[in-house]
Amino acid sequence: MTAAAPRRYAAQLRVTAERVPQIRRIVAAHLRHWRLAAEIPAACRGLVELLAHVRRTAGPEAECTVEVRWSGRHLTVSVADRGPRMARLDSARGGDLAAVAAIGDSWGTCPTGDGKVVWFTRRVAASREAPLTAPRPPRPVPEAAPGPDAAPAPARA
Numbered sequence: 001m002t003a004a005a006p007r008r009y010a011a012q013l014r015v016t017a018e019r020v021p022q023i024r025r026i027v028a029a030h031l032r033h034w035r036l037a038a039e040i041p042a043a044c045r046g047l048v049e050l051l052a053h054v055r056r057t058a059g060p061e062a063e064c065t066v067e068v069r070w071s072g073r074h075l076t077v078s079v080a081d082r083g084p085r086m087a088r089l090d091s092a093r094g095g096d097l098a099a100v101a102a103i104g105d106s107w108g109t110c111p112t113g114d115g116k117v118v119w120f121t122r123r124v125a126a127s128r129e130a131p132l133t134a135p136r137p138p139r140p141v142p143e144a145a146p147g148p149d150a151a152p153a154p155a156r157a
Contacts, residue, residue: 007034007070014063015054015081024048027068027077034070039124043068043077046103046120050079053097053118058083070124074105078119080112087118 009030013019027047028040036043047066054064064081087097087109097118100107104120 006072008067010065010067012063012065014061015051015058016061020048020051023051023066027066030068031075036070036075036124039075039122042103042122043075046100047077047079049097049099049103050077050118050120053087054079054081054083057081057085057087058115074121074123076119076121078117080115080117082115084115086111086116 007030009027011023011026013023024044024047028044031037031040031043047068051064051066054062058064058081062081062083064079067076067078067080069076069078097107097109100118100120103122105123107118107120109116109118
């Protein structure tokens, strides 16, 4: 399996009720273009959850930056905003990032100077069978000895 070239899409937007479906469609189109159509349902559901989190913590008209990265093995979706409240996993209430944690293989949050970034990563199904370590380089081929049909070397005088 050859590794795909890294891909990236980023957009800044105001998180309004109208923009959420639009950015979802744009991200789905990028995933189709990157030949990751099987990842669209999970990635877009996680994206919608991250955007809902922005609306809850930073306000219904908050601005954020959506970023989608494809490394050839992992798909990462992140949303950065200026909301002061950090994300947390609160599955007891069914809120915040419980759905994101269920969708992704990993997720996290990181404070920035003026807000936070919340992300999740999925290892893409096509790459699940690929080894996690780089393959060993092939062994060098030893110098071949002359075969029986080789002409004898001329004698030196």
